[in-house]
């Protein structure tokens with residue numbers, strides 16, 4: 298071996314060590330849990346595996362926060378993180394966990410419904426792994442995940458995913474999409490089991506509300522999608538949001554599209570089932586660089602242009618759609634859905650106090666409503 302060859306062999310070995318150490322570090326850091334702090338209103342913190350034992354110890358098991366009261370009433374369940382890159386849903390859930398209190402009935406919050414999806418990002422999309430929010434007590438960090446569960450946890454995908462029990466055929470990777478798996482399956486693949494456990498949770502709920510986001514070029518945006526069993530509640534909530542100048546569309550859950558929370562929790566768990574979507578430009582095809590500025594700030598020059606060309610389903614100007622505005626919309630929707638539910642179910646209401654208000658979250662951002670970072 299010549300001297301030059303020896304030198305390049307050595308350099309290559311060093312490079313290989315650097316790459317494996319860094320990728321090992323990235324892999325490990327993707328499996329570190331971000332802190333979610335129980336606020337004063339949290340009366341119990343369980344794991345989802347308490348609703349379906351065979352999830353215990355699996356990467357699909359996830360915390361379930363209960364905000365209970367001494368007075369009997371209904372139970373309202375909020376799901377965030379069904380799709381872990383739709384971060385406004387998870388952050389709205391976190392703000393409830395860290396602030397809300399119940400004086401009657403119970404609020405149940407699952408901030409990371411597809412927890413496996415929080416351990417990776419979409420390949421080839423150059424996503425951030427995490428982002429930070431300034432709070433009065435210091436910086437908090439949160440994850441950007443991916444729509445699908447991590448293939449490290451569930452693999453391989455079939456060519457065609459056959460939904461259970463409808464037997465509707467879908468593209469193979471949807472087998473890792475939690476919001477195509479409902480009502481789930483007790484035995485079998487991980488995401489099916491997570492869904493099954495959430496369906497058991499839905500069976501203990503009067504109403505279940507699943508928080509999502511979508512790209513600004515997608516037609517179902519700033520909308521509620523409602524099972525027919527929840528249409529009175531969602532239409533009342535929509536009217537109230539309209540009167541507060543927080544426009545929100547309303548769509549009926551299609552009867553023949555399966556696996557979706559707003560269809561299957563209504564059909565199989567008999568809970569009133571609603572889903573909400575806000576506009577997230579970091580998920581869209583027109584976006585520029587996927588920076589923290591875009592993920593948290595929600596600003597993107599390409600989307601301003603797309604709006605001027607009439608290509609979007611929401612307004613999009615230089616203000617963009619910042620994360621706190623999207624979270625505020627979810628919180629306002631939750632507040633009005635609870636109000637409407639209480640009006641229509643006066644015998645078993647759910648009375649919640651100290652939810653961060655829409656106007657405050659828009660004006661002050663998320664920081665003032667987050668606990669200080671836990672001490673290591």
Ligand SMILES: [Zn+2]
Pocket residue numbers: 379380383476509510
């Ligand atoms: Zn979604």
